[in-house]
Amino acid sequence: MGKLTIGCFSSLVGSMSLDFAVKLAGAAVDKGHKVDLWVSGNGTMLSVKGQRAFKDYSSLEKNLKELMGKGLTVTACEACAEARGYHKDGTMEGFKRHSMDWYLASAFDADRVFHIGGE
Amino acid sequence: MKLAVFVSDLRNTVDTLDRLKAEKLGIILVQNGVYHAVIKEKGSASPLLKKSADFYALSEDLETRGLSSSNIASGIKVVNYSDVVDLIFNNYEKSVWL
Amino acid sequence: MATTKLGFIVQRPPYKTENPKLALTHAISSQSVEVYLKDGDLVTADVAFVGDGVLNCIKNQKATEHYDISSTESHIKNSLLLDLNVLVCKEDLEKFGLSENDIVMDAEEFGADMKVKVVPFAEINKMMEEVNHLLFF
Numbered sequence: 560m561g562k563l564t565i566g567c568f569s570s571l572v573g574s575m576s577l578d579f580a581v582k583l584a585g586a587a588v589d590k591g592h593k594v595d596l597w598v599s600g601n602g603t604m605l606s607v608k609g610q611r612a613f614k615d616y617s618s619l620e621k622n623l624k625e626l627m628g629k630g631l632t633v634t635a636c637e638a639c640a641e642a643r644g645y646h647k648d649g650t651m652e653g654f655k656r657h658s659m660d661w662y663l664a665s666a667f668d669a670d671r672v673f674h675i676g677g678e
Numbered sequence: 679m680k681l682a683v684f685v686s687d688l689r690n691t692v693d694t695l696d697r698l699k700a701e702k703l704g705i706i707l708v709q710n711g712v713y714h715a716v717i718k719e720k721g722s723a724s725p726l727l728k729k730s731a732d733f734y735a736l737s738e739d740l741e742t743r744g745l746s747s748s749n750i751a752s753g754i755k756v757v758n759y760s761d762v763v764d765l766i767f768n769n770y771e772k773s774v775w776l
Numbered sequence: 777m778a779t780t781k782l783g784f785i786v787q788r789p790p791y792k793t794e795n796p797k798l799a800l801t802h803a804i805s806s807q808s809v810e811v812y813l814k815d816g817d818l819v820t821a822d823v824a825f826v827g828d829g830v831l832n833c834i835k836n837q838k839a840t841e842h843y844d845i846s847s848t849e850s851h852i853k854n855s856l857l858l859d860l861n862v863l864v865c866k867e868d869l870e871k872f873g874l875s876e877n878d879i880v881m882d883a884e885e886f887g888a889d890m891k892v893k894v895v896p897f898a899e900i901n902k903m904m905e906e907v908n909h910l911l912f913f
Contacts, residue, residue: 561767566911568795575709576686582738586759592767600798639798659805663819664812667780671766672909675775677795679905692787692827694912699901772910774785 560591561670566662568677570601572616576675577602581619581626583673588629595669597662599636600677603643606635608651620651627653634661680704682770685711685726695729695776703731704770706762707754712739715754716746723751736762777816782806783907784821785900786829790848791839796832799823799913800851807858822907823855824863824900829913830872833864833879833892853883856890863903864894 565584569576580596587594598605605619612618627633634655635645650656666672681700686709695705705726707715714724715735727733733754740747740756747756757765766773784803790796803821810818825832832848839847855862864879882891904910 563763563766568798568913579686579709582759583762587763590760590763592763599802600794658808659802660807660809661812662802663782663806663809663821666782666909667778667809667813667817667819669909671771671773672782672911673766673773673775674909674911676799676911676913677793694785694787694827697826697897697901698904699898772904774910774912776912 560593562593562595562668563587564595564597564662564665564669564672566597566599566672566674567602568598568600569675570678571604571610571619573601574678575617576678577605578617578619580675581622584631585622585626588626588631594631595665596631596633597636597665598633599639599659599662602677603635603640603645605633606640606650606654606656607645608649623651624653634665636662679772680770682706682765682773683731684708684773684775685714686775687711688713688717690776692776695726698774702770703729704765705729705731705733706757706765707733707735708739712736712743712745715740715751716749727751727753734762734765779818779820780909781820781822781907783904783910784823785904785910785912786823786825786832787827787912789828789831790837795913796829797846797848797851799911800848800855802911803860804851804854804858806860822861822863822903824865824903825868826865826897826900827868830864830868830874830879834874835878835880849880852880852892853886853888856883856892857886857888859890861903862890862892863900864892865897865900866894867897869894
């Protein structure tokens with residue numbers, strides 16, 4: 560099994576590219592791969608806790624927590640999050656926050672890097 | 679290089695795909711990109727399908743859009759997320775998202 | 777000691793969306809990634825502007841004056857100061873009727889040695905083959 564680093568810069572709800580990234584991460588985790596998911600830019604929205612699961616909107620918090628329980632590492636760009644008013648106390652439990660170099664460090668030893676650069 | 683290009687839109691605002699050169703090229707149609715696999719405009723299939731590549735379309739995104747696998751253009755393999763993971767790890771060294 | 781090479785490919789013009797700038801800021805962060813790695817291990821970043829992405833390179837951007845945000849131009853200069861390899865597609869510049877006189881080519885005022893390289897797309901494709909991973913923006 561290998562390591563997959565996924566980076567996604569697309570927003571929660573406003574685009575389904577983030578849904579794609581989470582489902583891909585889930586499929587890779589289920590196959591036994593180690594997966595890091597990095598969100599930056601508008602993707603940092605994913606880190607906010609208390610997302611309400613309305614059917615008209617993508618809802619990823621529950622899936623994400625299950626995947627974190629299976630070993631998925633999820634990290635948000637701290638600067639991008641703070642710029643948007645997403646502070647540490649509003650971040651989902653288990654969701655890490657780091658500077659941009661964390662993503663590159665994750666890519667360092669990844670077998671594959673899958674990057675969605677935003678809309 | 680062995681390159682997988684994920685096409686996520688029906689209308690591409692960038693012409694990068696036309697310019698990429700790879701020893702092995704895979705085009706994986708996802709999100710709105712799956713329309714390329716099924717929809718014809720004025721009776722003609724998407725010009726994207728003329729590219730020399732291995733073509734795949736994501737079943738979950740086809741079905742989300744009410745598109746049937748039975749109407750897929752010939753030469754396109756329908757895959758699911760699990761298959762996409764295998765393609766990324768086993769068939770292609772690098773991935774690009776357009 | 778190992779090196780992982782990343783290729784950051786910018787395809788879209790600046791400002792309406794943040795992604796071109798995020799490409800640069802992430803590439804620049806290759807300078808501090810060693811805090812996470814073993815001694816001697818490295819991540820390098822090559823940046824290429826292609827298609828509409830070459831418009832990021834037009835000089836004299838007044839983003840700070842009008843929107844109070846850092847300009848993409850300043851990030852390109854930072855990239856040069858940090859010795860990142862920055863490539864701009866020659867054919868795409870020409871398509872827009874632009875020349876080296878219209879774009880940021882150096883950061884000499886900050887003491888940078890590196891200059892922007894205007895190259896044919898074929899060279900950018902070669903860079904894409906040589907890096908370990910690609911990040912398209």
